[in-house]
Amino acid sequence: MNVVHVITRLIVGGAQENTLLTVEEQHRAWNDNVTLVTGPPLGPEGSLLDRARGGGFPVVVVDELRRNIDPSKDWKSWRTLKRLFRELKPDIVHTHSSKAGIIGRAAAHALGIPVVHTIHGAAFHFGQSRWAYNLYRRAEQWAARRTDHFISVADDMTAEYVAAGIASPDRFTTVYSGFDVEPFLNPARSPAQVRAAWNIPDDAVIVGKIGRLFPLKGHEFVIAAAPEIIRRCPNAYFVLVGDGILREEYERRIQQAGIADRFRFTGLVRPEEIPDLLPGMDLLVHTSQWEGLARVLPQALIAGRAVVSFDVGGAREVVIPGQTGCLIPRDDTASLIDAVCHLINDPAERLRFGTEGRRRFTDQFRYQTMTRRIREVYARVLAAN
Numbered sequence: 001m002n003v004v005h006v007i008t009r010l011i012v013g014g015a016q017e018n019t020l021l022t023v024e025e026q027h028r029a030w031n032d033n034v035t036l037v038t039g040p041p042l043g044p045e046g047s048l049l050d051r052a053r054g055g056g057f058p059v060v061v062v063d064e065l066r067r068n069i070d071p072s073k074d075w076k077s078w079r080t081l082k083r084l085f086r087e088l089k090p091d092i093v094h095t096h097s098s099k100a101g102i103i104g105r106a107a108a109h110a111l112g113i114p115v116v117h118t119i120h121g122a123a124f125h126f127g128q129s130r131w132a133y134n135l136y137r138r139a140e141q142w143a144a145r146r147t148d149h150f151i152s153v154a155d156d157m158t159a160e161y162v163a164a165g166i167a168s169p170d171r172f173t174t175v176y177s178g179f180d181v182e183p184f185l186n187p188a189r190s191p192a193q194v195r196a197a198w199n200i201p202d203d204a205v206i207v208g209k210i211g212r213l214f215p216l217k218g219h220e221f222v223i224a225a226a227p228e229i230i231r232r233c234p235n236a237y238f239v240l241v242g243d244g245i246l247r248e249e250y251e252r253r254i255q256q257a258g259i260a261d262r263f264r265f266t267g268l269v270r271p272e273e274i275p276d277l278l279p280g281m282d283l284l285v286h287t288s289q290w291e292g293l294a295r296v297l298p299q300a301l302i303a304g305r306a307v308v309s310f311d312v313g314g315a316r317e318v319v320i321p322g323q324t325g326c327l328i329p330r331d332d333t334a335s336l337i338d339a340v341c342h343l344i345n346d347p348a349e350r351l352r353f354g355t356e357g358r359r360r361f362t363d364q365f366r367y368q369t370m371t372r373r374i375r376e377v378y379a380r381v382l383a384a385n
Helices: 014-028 049-053 071-088 098-110 130-144 155-163 191-198 219-232 247-256 271-280 296-302 333-344 347-361 367-384
Strands: 002-009 033-039 059-061 092-096 115-119 149-152 172-174 205-210 236-241 263-265 283-286 306-310 325-328
Touching: 002 014, 002 071, 002 098, 014 033, 014 049, 014 092, 014 115, 014 367, 033 049, 033 071, 033 098, 049 059, 071 098, 092 098, 092 367, 098 115, 098 130, 115 155, 115 367, 149 155, 149 367, 155 172, 191 271, 205 219, 205 271, 205 296, 205 333, 219 236, 219 247, 219 333, 236 271, 247 263, 271 296, 283 296, 283 333, 296 306, 296 347, 306 333, 306 347, 325 333, 333 347
Parallel strands: 002 033, 002 092, 033 059, 092 115, 115 149, 149 172, 205 236, 205 283, 236 263, 283 306, 306 325
Antiparallel strands: none
């Protein structure tokens, strides 16, 4: 197949890793003619652009394709994408993320090219102003009329878009966001090596959180819960993996609470390093305010680690109460404290949850499974056009 993927920016993040893995596998395993089009990787999160450029397929950076709304740049992006699509003559255009999703679908539709759009996370979501929420919802309704089929990274994304009147259920297919599971099954470093690097005592129970230090990622709930968790469980330590604009604020809060000795900040970590860090954790918490389906949840479970997660997005599709982890209401700090303390004090439960999570989700989240199912969607779309 001749496929063009379009994404707003190749920063270090779940949607970007998903997209890049899809392109790499289509190029390498399926011998597809794939082109990746992206805006510049602006932001402090880190970039995947160098990795993409080393993949053996064309990568085109459209400088005007930016995350923020800018009518002048957006118009230029639309014209550039139309020109690229005319030149490349793809069988299908596959768009990712909100801005590239809107502009890319508009450009492809104008040329009569079939379009698939992946919903990695809803464009309209919790935490937005009413104005922004309604604007993005209307934009998605408009773009839906220019979309042949949607891929959702979780059933929850389909339900949200159907409820918002974006499209009917038959136009959605859930394809879970895959990754390379082998490093999580066979990490290069032992738990003792990871913990030693963090300078954490051998008898500690380590609570990890992986995510950018940005608004809506929910680190403030972990920090708020930590003093009580430490009071109940004196062997509790916390590791925050990632970096971002809120690091100084979080470090200040932890210092003011008098628990700085119980926290470790790793700073920016490359995606390929995550499998080697998870063995050092005893459990993982996920307290984001909204998500599609955070990749870190199945990653932790496949690594054999129990998880505690707010009930947001597709979390309930992998965090199954009593089987793979603890699912708690969003923003419920008291329940977060109780769940974390329960797992700290029950190593057998932690082991049972991690073992069951690995059994259930290893094959489901292989990137090879993801890419095969995406190409099945392409085939259906092309057969209908």
